[in-house]
Amino acid sequence: MNELGAVLISGLVSGATYALLGLGIVIIFRTTDVVNFAIGDFGMISVYVAFALLTHAGWPVVAGVIAAVLVSGALGVVTERTVIRPLGPGRTFAALVLTLALSLILVSVAGMLFGHTPQAFPVLVPGTVTLAGLVVAWQKIATAGLALVAMGVIAFFMRYTTLGIAMRAAAEDPYAAKVVGINRSLIAPLAWFIGCGLAGLAAVLLAPDATLTVTLMVAPLFRAFAGVFLGGLQSMVGAAIGGFAIGVLDDLAGRYVSASFRDTIVFGIIVLVLFLRPAGLLATQRRERV
């Protein structure tokens, strides 16, 4: 039982970061119709910045985490303004390809700037605690806690603030939102800032448990997308739940079925779910805009 608890905790912690990434993907997609494949790489670059600030400039941990969020968010805004917006509306596929290209470019540039030598990212919260007989690192507890807080803040922002409601309105019906005076050209960069900022947070939380390389976010992004498709590309709640589900399924499959086939098992389950509910578990079938 102890072991199952440890596997579940480990899965939930991993899932928290996938959920953050997935949430970022969905916020950007719902607001601007762009599936951003470079989102993980914005996070990766922001972690290198945080690494430099923490280890070379001696910044405190909290400042480093905030810097990562801001840098990643800022990269998102710059990308929206300089790469995505010039494409014009309705160029969904072109935007998708561009973000893929941007991802490859960012990895190469990061390799040139930061090198390919793996770095040991400092643990944000050192030490362990024993919970019901389980040894759990404070880092993992902090990761899950921060991820949940971030999701709560986003939920509050979307539900109760004017800007959040405007973002939801623009996502639901861009034409009607425009009629009532919502300026989509302001909403889009905000969505990219929030979405990519969440990726920065996910990346900086993942880095201490991994080693910092330019490919830091490849596997997590893969799983975040799986969570998004499981929960539904249109549903923020679905993306978050999907991320947690992937994290837990991944670790359960790795421990109790086969460590060698964990991807196969997890994604086999997802394929099965998508056969039954093509829009995902929590999203409604999307209507085409005409």
Added chain:
Amino acid sequence: MVALVTACGNSGGGGTQATDTSPIKLGAWNALTGPIAVHGLAQVAGANAYFKYLNDHGGVHGRKIEWTVEDNAYDATKTVTAAHKLIDQDGVAAIVAANGTAQTAATFPYVLQQAQIPIINTYGGAAAWYSPPQANLYGLQTTYEDQATILGKWAAKDGYKDILVIHSDPAAFINVANQVAPGVKSVNSSATVRDLSVKFNTTDYAPIALQVKNMHPDAVVAILATGELVSYLKQAGQQGLKTGLYSYAPNASADVIRLAGQDAEGLKSEAWTLPPDDNANPAVKEFLGAMAKYEPNTQPDYESLFMWAAAKIAAQALSRINGTINSASIVKAIEGMSNYDSGVMPPVSYSSSNHLGGTQVQRVQLSGGKWVTVGKYVGANSNF
């Protein structure tokens, strides 16, 4: 090194060498980008430092070595393209100090058979490459399979009776992992050897560490890439796992110390060379001096020292050629090397029937954040 340069300078060579001052062109492929680049860059730095050092000390028979490295990003297809470029465009006489088992194997039909260009001292390889020997293919590394056997013997000699082999799932890792058990059994036939296969490139080792904890082995042999070994060490440390821990030569590196920190303490490993910080050894000191001068941005490591030795051994073969230096004469020269001691690794011998020069390793253990040698050089057939 002084001896080699002197030998190079005095041997003079045949009539061709007396007038030929053109560079001797050699080539290699390595992962300069991508997830394996951390290894590739260190390896390239070691060989590059040697060739630059050699050139500054007169080269080979007065000719400079021109060593061209192509980035294969650890990809077999790109390696074949790199091989064509090196041979067809650059006109290299040999591939020296390249990297990658599957990647290099993909070039065999063209490089070894069609172009008949020798491939010398690759970082990587498999036992099947050299048994039976293939024309134009010469290796330096004690095979991973032999290393696995040595690890098994070592763990059993240390008194462990229930040994778990954790390995990545591609066939190359499985073949190596399968050789641990024979080593264990040769020392203690009643010992148990179990197997845990993990998907290659797994980043989250938390469930693996928990599984190991549940299996209660008294020792673990890890046949994993460095990044994955580090992930395992961290998670095992978090879970308070206390087992004997062994790994093979690719993981005897400064990266393991830097990335896993205290969690790596006590790790036992094999190494192809002496510790790269052994300043008391003149040959290692020579290496450290050259690295400081020619590759100041690269921390000297086991990988760079191994490739330094790979380049040094190849250059030694070149220096023994009296006459035209081409692919055929290089093959003849290397097959004439017997018990050559580079000073930084076990002596190597090649012949027409033995194309694998290295068969021994140096055992090391992480103690106080430093690799420390354990005993003398040993091979798969050694009693130690």
